[in-house]
Amino acid sequence: MISHADVAIVGGGVIGLTSAWFLAKEGLRVVVLDQGELGAEASWAGAGILPPSSWEHAHTPFDRLRAYGRQHFAAVSQELLEQTGIDNGYRVCGGIEFLGGGDEALAEEWGGPGVERRRLDDAAAHALEPLLAPHLGDAIHLPAMAQLRNPRHMKALEAMCRLTGKVELRPRTMVRRWQREGEGIALDLEGNVLHAANLVVTAGAWTGPFLEQTGVRLPIRPVRGQIALLNPGRQMLRHVLAWGPRYLVPREDGRILVGSTEEDVGFDRKTTDEAIADLVALATRLVPALAETTLEKRWAGLRPAIAAGLPAIGPIPFIPNAFVAAGHFRAGFQLSLGTARAVVDLVLNRLSPLPLDAFRLERFA
Numbered sequence: 604m605i606s607h608a609d610v611a612i613v614g615g616g617v618i619g620l621t622s623a624w625f626l627a628k629e630g631l632r633v634v635v636l637d638q639g640e641l642g643a644e645a646s647w648a649g650a651g652i653l654p655p656s657s658w659e660h661a662h663t664p665f666d667r668l669r670a671y672g673r674q675h676f677a678a679v680s681q682e683l684l685e686q687t688g689i690d691n692g693y694r695v696c697g698g699i700e701f702l703g704g705g706d707e708a709l710a711e712e713w714g715g716p717g718v719e720r721r722r723l724d725d726a727a728a729h730a731l732e733p734l735l736a737p738h739l740g741d742a743i744h745l746p747a748m749a750q751l752r753n754p755r756h757m758k759a760l761e762a763m764c765r766l767t768g769k770v771e772l773r774p775r776t777m778v779r780r781w782q783r784e785g786e787g788i789a790l791d792l793e794g795n796v797l798h799a800a801n802l803v804v805t806a807g808a809w810t811g812p813f814l815e816q817t818g819v820r821l822p823i824r825p826v827r828g829q830i831a832l833l834n835p836g837r838q839m840l841r842h843v844l845a846w847g848p849r850y851l852v853p854r855e856d857g858r859i860l861v862g863s864t865e866e867d868v869g870f871d872r873k874t875t876d877e878a879i880a881d882l883v884a885l886a887t888r889l890v891p892a893l894a895e896t897t898l899e900k901r902w903a904g905l906r907p908a909i910a911a912g913l914p915a916i917g918p919i920p921f922i923p924n925a926f927v928a929a930g931h932f933r934a935g936f937q938l939s940l941g942t943a944r945a946v947v948d949l950v951l952n953r954l955s956p957l958p959l960d961a962f963r964l965e966r967f968a
């Protein structure tokens with residue numbers, strides 16, 4: 604166990620582990636601390652939808668951050684597979700967004716500027732997905748929609764961090780107190796002290812309380828999302844189907860994730876019969892043949908929701924060499940590669956291709 608690191612990362616979700624890997628690629632020695640198991644919170648629970656995005660056409664800060672990821676996800680997934688032997692399930696499966704579930708603006712948001720899309724009537728939607736219910740109304744086809752399988756991606760990231768030989772992973776290690784120590788940071792780990800030249804806080808929904816001791820107010824709160832997993836035993840769908848903020852994500856083995864709720868219930872990740880029944884009802888409404896399907900599993904995760912929408916990625920005001928990357932709400936996987944790139948640029952104090960000013964914490968002062 605090392606006592607001096609170049610970077611200490613608090614939180615081993617998708618943002619923390621991707622950042623640790625990218626920092627290690629730059630030759631830095633990193634320690635990742637998680638109060639629980641690595642990748643077991645929101646990052647395990649999510650659906651892994653990766654909407655299409657075009658780097659050339661992305662102009663808003665959010666679009667740039669997302670497009671950076673979409674530009675690199677295929678290569679990153681291939682690298683993870685080659686190095687760790689773990690297939691994270693990254694597949695370009697296409698998506699169908701029904702306009703009856705929300706409005707066209709939402710479909711625009713998922714599509715993003717410069718993204719291939721085609722309007723579908725009922726007949727055209729059936730040609731793509733023959734088991735759809737009739738008369739669901741017009742929809743948008745997004746051929747470049749992709750997905751990955753969260754638990755596998757997290758396992759691959761963990762294995763990749765170990766393979767670098769530069770990252771020490773410490774699950775079941777809660778960081779309660781920390782303080783400035785010259786130009787660096789000292790973290791109190793229940794008896795041990797870890798000295799780090801830099802601190803990166805990637806504590807998801809817990810980031811607000813974690814920063815309280817600094818006097819920095821970061822309005823991040825947990826928003827529960829429940830998921831029902833159906834297992835029809837055969838492949839019935841190929842595309843991600845989106846109905847407003849809810850969706851069906853078909854996996855290659857035939858399983859279908861149905862998500863998700865948005866609930867303000869604090870740090871409570873129980874599931875409820877009512878919400879799961881609503882999700883299953885949506886699934887059978889869109890695909891009636893799912894009516895006979897068994898519910899294999901149900902779970903919930905706590906999304907880190909942030910006031911003002913954009914995630915917080917930047918220096919912690921008045922504390923040198925301390926940074927935050929949190930508040931990714933419904934988009935943590937889509938934004939994970941861009942965020943990790945931003946973290947590297949911040950720690951190494953170098954120019955970034957990403958519009959980092961838009962994500963600074965000073966917005967909340």
Ligand SMILES: Cc1cc2nc3c(=O)[nH]c(=O)nc-3n(C[C@H](O)[C@H](O)[C@H](O)COP(=O)(O)OP(=O)(O)OC[C@H]3O[C@@H](n4cnc5c(N)ncnc54)[C@H](O)[C@@H]3O)c2cc1C
Nearest residue numbers: 614616618638646649650652778807828904934935936937
């Ligand atoms: C149901 C659901 C569906 C989703 N679907 C999608 C999707 O399709 N596409 C997409 O891009 N995103 C999706 N998301 C969002 C995405 O999962 C999150 O934005 C992302 O996982 C956040 O990652 P994180 O690393 O910031 O947080 P987390 O994964 O929650 O990790 C934070 C970690 O910090 C640790 N921690 C906290 N405090 C401390 C402390 N004091 N000391 C040590 N460790 C600490 C926690 O134990 C935790 O492991 C979904 C989320 C949910 C819940």
